[in-house]
Amino acid sequence: MTETLLESELFGHMRGAFTGATMTKRGKFALADGGSIFLDEIGTMSTAVQAKLLRVLQEREFEPLGAERTQRVDVRVIAATNRDLKQMVADAKFQEDLYYRLNVIPIEIPPLRDRRDDVPVLVEHFLEKHRQRTGKHIDRVEDGVVEALRRYEWPGNVRELENTIERAVVLTTGPLLTVASISFLGATTPPTSGLPSLRLHQNLEWVERETIRRALDQSAGVKKDAAELMGISQRALSYYLAKYRID
Numbered sequence: 001m002t003e004t005l006l007e008s009e010l011f012g013h014m015r016g017a018f019t020g021a022t023m024t025k026r027g028k029f030a031l032a033d034g035g036s037i038f039l040d041e042i043g044t045m046s047t048a049v050q051a052k053l054l055r056v057l058q059e060r061e062f063e064p065l066g067a068e069r070t071q072r073v074d075v076r077v078i079a080a081t082n083r084d085l086k087q088m089v090a091d092a093k094f095q096e097d098l099y100y101r102l103n104v105i106p107i108e109i110p111p112l113r114d115r116r117d118d119v120p121v122l123v124e125h126f127l128e129k130h131r132q133r134t135g136k137h138i139d140r141v142e143d144g145v146v147e148a149l150r151r152y153e154w155p156g157n158v159r160e161l162e163n164t165i166e167r168a169v170v171l172t173t174g175p176l177l178t179v180a181s182i183s184f185l186g187a188t189t190p191p192t193s194g195l196p197s198l199r200l201h202q203n204l205e206w207v208e209r210e211t212i213r214r215a216l217d218q219s220a221g222v223k224k225d226a227a228e229l230m231g232i233s234q235r236a237l238s239y240y241l242a243k244y245r246i247d
Contacts, residue, residue: 003046008065011052017066029062029073036076042102043083043094050095057101077102112154112161114209117247119150122158126165127177136169142178152184209244212237216246 001009004018012027028037045053056062061072079102088094112118123146131138154160168181211230219225227237240246 003048004065006045006049007052010049011062012064012067014064014066017064021066027062027064029056029075030064030071032075033073034075036078039077039079041081042079043081043085043088047095050098054095054098054101057098112157114206116150116213119161120146122161123149123165126162127169130166130169134169136172137175138169138172138177140176142176144179145177145182148179148182205244208240209246212240212244212246 007013008017008021008025008027010027010029012025012030013021015021015024039053052062056073056075057077060074061070063070085094085099085103089096089099123141127138127141130136149161149164156163164182164184167183168177171181172178212226215226215229216223219229223234223237223241227234230237
């Protein structure tokens with residue numbers, strides 16, 4: 001969206017406020033008054049819109065484009081981003097005051113490769129969603145499909161997983177979703193080293209989690225055996241399980 005169009009969507013506009021504004025329009029903040037508004041990809045906002053958003057968060061008020069009066073609003077703001085806002089603040093691409101106003105209750109979602117146990121549940125959800133949308137009669141998933149999806153690194157996270165399932169549903173002609181219908185078309189290619197990134201601390205944590213996961217798989221979940229496989233004590237294993245919240 002252009003800056004003017006985004007401002008209009010969020011805060012509304014008066015008739016004649018800009019070319020094409022043939023009628024007065026209420027913005028999303030006015031419509032969400034007394035409720036909640038979810039702002040996705042908050043890191044893509046221009047600095048001018050950021051300033052207006054900061055005013056809403058601080059003063060609970062805004063002015064629609066072309067308006068002479070201020071409107072007050074009572075709304076809960078939930079924002080999401082896949083960008084590093086702290087780094088954007090350091091690069092002067094995101095307002096520091098807005099960052100701290102948004103960062104009241106931060107919730108960090110780990111990448112899908114770090115929560116592989118979520119894959120089967122997500123597969124079931126997306127399969128049902130796109131089976132209903134397309135009208136396909138798929139009642140079974142071939143052995144090995146879920147495990148193949150669990151092993152993939154998912155550089156595109158949950159969105160890539162949904163696209164993969166949607167593509168498989170479209171390509172499937174019978175009642176069985178097969179491994180052959182699964183294709184991975186990630187926008188980014190995992191590093192040839194198998195490491196998730198070039199960030200040292202992230203790689204170290206990933207190696208620790210992956211080692212624990214494989215040891216637990218081989219030992220059928222018996223912590224004593226898993227600790228022996230890794231050459232550490234059960235107490236040390238308990239520490240790592242708690243550190244990475246591995247059940």
